[in-house]
Amino acid sequence: MTAAVCHDLDHPGFNNTYQINARTELSVRYNDISPLENHHCAVAFQILSQPDCNIFSNFDPEAFKQIRQGTITLILATDMARHGEILDSFKQKLKMVLIKCCDISNEVRPMEVAEPWVDCLLEEYFMQSDREKAEGLPVAPFMDREKVTKPTAQIGFIKFVLIPMFETVMKLFPQIEEAMVQPLRESRDRYEELKQIDDAMNEVGGVLEVDERVTAPDISFLAFLLPFAFCAIPLFSCCSSTLCCFFC
DSSP states (O other), X not given: OHHHHHTTTTOOSOOHHHHHHTTOHHHHHTTTSSHHHHHHHHHHHHHHTSTTTOTTTTSXXXXXXXXXXXXXXXXXXXXXXXXHHHHHHHHHHHHHHHHHHHHTOGGGSOHHHHHHHHHHHHHXXXXXXXXXXXXXXXXXXXXXXXXXXXXXXXXXXXXXXXXXXXXXXXXXXXXXXXXXXXXXXHHHHHHHHXXXXXXXXXXXXXXXXXXXXXXXXXHHHHHHHHHHHHHHHHHHHHHHHHHHHHHO
């Protein structure tokens, strides 16, 4: 928004070609490199530096640095001499994003198709991490079979990689929402439910483990009494025979 408002500030009415050919003050100041666009940026930040115009006064220095750099980049992009370069760059980047979507689109497909591929991929990761451990190499946490489950691996990948990328592409191609973005959201929800089940099972397992430790002394005591029980069996049998004879 700031770049859009400021992109033609203090325009003198003569384009860059004239500025460079006439060797104007702006051309000399900016070394023939987008003299007008550089001027627009400079004027914009001169205005924004005034206390009553500084709309970024509450931003921390790092945030303001990013805003300033982004604004400069956008205003410089309005130089028509760079039109072909920027258009080609856009086309190339768009193709790069689209092929990335193709490359990691498994979770877009129906569950019965996607699930076996997830299992294969995780096994591949685990085999690599096992080899890395054996060879004393660094192990990526998301590949470690001792730290990763299928739900945790997929939740992170879907939430922080797939959905943001596909939602960005959706802004250009809204028709992919139903076919691609919605299946990703459903897949994320399903894995989150599976994670809740896993967490509940682990919690129950932890309670049972504690119970086993608590009852361990009782088991030891029973083991201690077991030999005496075997010794008592003949005596009990003998007494039983005597009682049977008596009643007969």
